[in-house]
Amino acid sequence: DTEVTQTPKHLVMGMTNKKSLKCEQHMGHRAMYWYKQKAKKPPELMFVYSYEKLSINESVPSRFSPECPNSSLLNLHLHALQPEDSALYLCASSPESANSPLHFGNGTRLTVT
Amino acid sequence: GQNIDQPTEMTATEGAIVQINCTYQTSGFNGLFWYQQHAGEAPTFLSYNVLDGLEEKGRFSSFLSRSKGYSYLLLKELQMKDSASYLCAVRSGGSYIPTFGRGTSLIVHP
Numbered sequence: 001d002t003e004v005t006q007t008p009k010h011l012v013m014g015m016t017n018k019k020s021l022k023c024e025q026h027m028g029h030r031a032m033y034w035y036k037q038k039a040k041k042p043p044e045l046m047f048v049y050s051y052e053k054l055s056i057n058e059s060v061p062s063r064f065s066p067e068c069p070n071s072s073l074l075n076l077h078l079h080a081l082q083p084e085d086s087a088l089y090l091c092a093s094s095p096e097s098a099n100s101p102l103h104f105g106n107g108t109r110l111t112v113t
Numbered sequence: 114g115q116n117i118d119q120p121t122e123m124t125a126t127e128g129a130i131v132q133i134n135c136t137y138q139t140s141g142f143n144g145l146f147w148y149q150q151h152a153g154e155a156p157t158f159l160s161y162n163v164l165d166g167l168e169e170k171g172r173f174s175s176f177l178s179r180s181k182g183y184s185y186l187l188l189k190e191l192q193m194k195d196s197a198s199y200l201c202a203v204r205s206g207g208s209y210i211p212t213f214g215r216g217t218s219l220i221v222h223p
Contacts, residue, residue, distance in 0.1 A: 040216075090156075105155055
């Protein structure tokens with residue numbers, strides 16, 4: 001079982017839809033991350049929040065909009081996505097220390113039709 | 114930037130030993146992680162190396178040589194459930210955020 005919980009597990013959406021992915025952790029971690037992963041590829045960093053503030057945006061298109069309502073929650077709002085955005089979206093958290101690993105959620109499998 | 118290289122795919126026999134290599138080029142090396150990822154699931158943490166040498170955890174061991182920019186993950190007594198992708202991830206500079214290699218897909222056959 002993962003200590004980082006993501007919902008939903010699967011999501012199918014049309015290109016005109018608006019949806020949100022949710023992530024929750026209760027380990028007291030102050031850094032939270034969104035990654036995108038295509039099949040047989042490594043996770044690609046999208047966003048990093050540190051102490052509830054956006055610290056890194058890896059030039060992600062504006063159709064992806066992150067939000068960190070509090071230290072335990074991380075959302076990713078989706079709007080006007082393209083079929084090539086179909087992927088596994090992984091949330092992760094970690095303490096802000098160099099020797100601490102990332103703890104990943106099980107991901108949301110997103111399909112854009 | 115960082116350059117992390119791993120073999121794309123490896124195969125091995127159940128009960129055997131396999132070594133998965135990872136080489137990296139980075140400035141300000143600050144730690145290397147190994148993760149295991151089964152298809153469609155989250156990566157799970159296996160090991161962390163920041164000093165040279167071997168770290169052992171049950172059937173899995175990880176080695177680091179900072180001067181050579183080299184690490185390996187050693188899996189002993191392979192089981193079918195070890196079939197997965199193994200990701201090497203490197204931290205560098207002042208960042209606590211790791212960069213992932215492309216991963217090595219390990220196939221264990223009977």
